[in-house]
Amino acid sequence: MTRLFDVPGMHSLGAGKSEFTTMSMAASSNPPSATTAIRTENVCRHYTMGESLIRAVDGVSIEVPAGEFVALLGTSGSGKSSLLNLIAGLDRPTSGLVMVEGKDLARLSREDLAKHRLHTVGMVFQSFNLIPSMTVIENVELPLRFAEVDRGRREALAREALEKVGLSRRLNHRPSELSGGEQQRTSLARALINRPKLLLADEPTGNLDSRTGTEIMNLIRDFNESLGMTVVMVTHERALAGQYAQRLIFLADGKLVDDQPNVAPAAASSQGGRA
Numbered sequence: 001m002t003r004l005f006d007v008p009g010m011h012s013l014g015a016g017k018s019e020f021t022t023m024s025m026a027a028s029s030n031p032p033s034a035t036t037a038i039r040t041e042n043v044c045r046h047y048t049m050g051e052s053l054i055r056a057v058d059g060v061s062i063e064v065p066a067g068e069f070v071a072l073l074g075t076s077g078s079g080k081s082s083l084l085n086l087i088a089g090l091d092r093p094t095s096g097l098v099m100v101e102g103k104d105l106a107r108l109s110r111e112d113l114a115k116h117r118l119h120t121v122g123m124v125f126q127s128f129n130l131i132p133s134m135t136v137i138e139n140v141e142l143p144l145r146f147a148e149v150d151r152g153r154r155e156a157l158a159r160e161a162l163e164k165v166g167l168s169r170r171l172n173h174r175p176s177e178l179s180g181g182e183q184q185r186t187s188l189a190r191a192l193i194n195r196p197k198l199l200l201a202d203e204p205t206g207n208l209d210s211r212t213g214t215e216i217m218n219l220i221r222d223f224n225e226s227l228g229m230t231v232v233m234v235t236h237e238r239a240l241a242g243q244y245a246q247r248l249i250f251l252a253d254g255k256l257v258d259d260q261p262n263v264a265p266a267a268a269s270s271q272g273g274r275a
Helices: 017-029 081-089 110-119 136-146 151-164 180-190 210-227 238-244 263-271
Strands: 036-051 050-065 069-073 095-100 121-125 198-202 231-235 247-252 255-259
Touching: 036 081, 036 231, 050 081, 050 231, 050 247, 069 081, 081 095, 081 121, 081 198, 081 231, 095 121, 110 121, 121 180, 136 151, 136 180, 151 180, 180 210, 198 210, 210 231, 210 238, 231 238
Parallel strands: 050 255, 069 231, 069 247, 121 198, 198 231
Antiparallel strands: 036 050, 036 095, 247 255
C-alpha cells in the first residue's frame, strides 16, 4: 500500500505504534532544533470600518522555533485569529514582517501564497469547514487533489490518515452523519495529509464537549511530539493552553502583552504522563 512516506515531503500518519514510538525517541534524543519556523517583526494589520480604523494586529513581534507548541491567548477581538491568518497566508499585513519557514509572506505572489497554504501549513478550524456534499475520505483527499497527487495514491494516503485519527469505519459517511468530534478528526486528518511543517488550530475544541475536546488535543499533541510539527493554537481557554502548550503568548487590543514559557507540559513529558 502507498504510504505517506512515499510522497515527497510527506511522512506517515498511519505508522504503527512501535514506529511512532521510535520516531518520538529519536526526536527526544536529539538537541532541540534552533531553526525558526515563524518570525514576525512589528507586524500590523489595520483596516477601516466606516470612519474607524481597526487595529486588528498592532505591532506584534514574536519568534517561534521549529517544533514548538505555542498558544495564542486573548479575549474576543484581541487579534489572535487575525495574527494566525497572517501566519497562514490567508491575509496580508498592512506593514511589518511575517516570515514563515524562511519566506517573507508579504512578498509572495497569490500563486506562491496558495502553495504556502497547500504545502507548508495545515489548518484546523472551530467550525470544521468540511464540504457537506463530500464523503469523509473525499474531504481528506482534497488537498492531495490540489497537489495533483495520483488518484490511486490519494485514496491510500487518505485511508491511512483517517485510520490514524480513528475514523477507518467512517470513510463513506458525509459530515452531517458524523458527531462533532468525528468531524474535527476528519478536519485534522485533512490538515495533516500533506505533512505540513506548521499546524495552525483556531479554537479547535470550541464546538466540542470537554471529553471529545481532550481527545482532539491529545491527537494534536501526539503529532507535535512525534513528528516535530510546529503547532500554533488560538484559544481563549487558559486552562486548555496550560495543559498542552509549551509557550503562552497573550494578546489584547491587537498588541502583544505577555510571552511566557509554560512549565506544565514539560513537566508532564519528563514524567512520561499524558492527559
